[in-house]
Amino acid sequence: METAEKPNHIGRKIGRIRELRGMKQETLAEELGISQQAISKIEQSEKIEEEKLEKIAKVLGVTKEGIENFSDEAIFNIIGNTVTNHDNSSLLCFQPNFNPIEKLVQVYEENKKLYERLLKVEQEKIAYLEKLMKEK
Template sequence: MSTLTKPNHIGRKISRIRELKDMKQEALAQAMGTNQQAVSIMENSETIDEEKLKEVAKALGVSVEAIKNFSEEAVFNIIGNTVNNHDNAGFFQYQPTFNPLDKLMESLDENKKLYERLLKAEQDKVEYLEKLLKEK
């Protein structure tokens, strides 16, 4: 096993970022205004010129620095540190900042007031119609 550090393979980093964004080479090529073969060649290249790297970054929706500093280990560390259970239930836990029963009671009070206003309006209509009938 060699103690030399791995080369900074920009093409491989672009490929991984594209895959993490669930993007195919064809989609990246279209966003860059080129073809799939050019993207494939670029992803197999160890180095890429700055202008091409800026185009790629724009098409992927990331910064040039994000591509240059991309690391699989960092991605796995972030995922490992933010997901602490494997049943996905943690993603959907809802903890309101209010008491749900209080909100329910407020809603019931509002409905009651609305009902009383509607009832009063109907009573007023009945009185008005009775008054019209008596006048005839």
């Protein structure tokens, strides 16, 4: 049984790397000084000129060879081999980049100010209603 070799579709690899980098076609196009439609055509192309591939690789922050040798399987293997903790206990070790006590105090102060404003509005409403009652 022969195994069919996957074609080396450079355009798809560029698209996949761009997506993994969180970059939109418009952003890549802007960086290269071309239109978004041109990026779409590039991502549909099986082969790309060396010079253009070098420019795209530079914008994506990878090497030309990195694009040529890219495969989703390799990415999944790397992730699978580097993630060793499968019990999600790392979720219990959450380290916020702010002081939770300070945030709590800040929220408390904001709530206090809101309550005081609400109380003031209610007092004004009562005073207005009392004034209306005296006029009658």
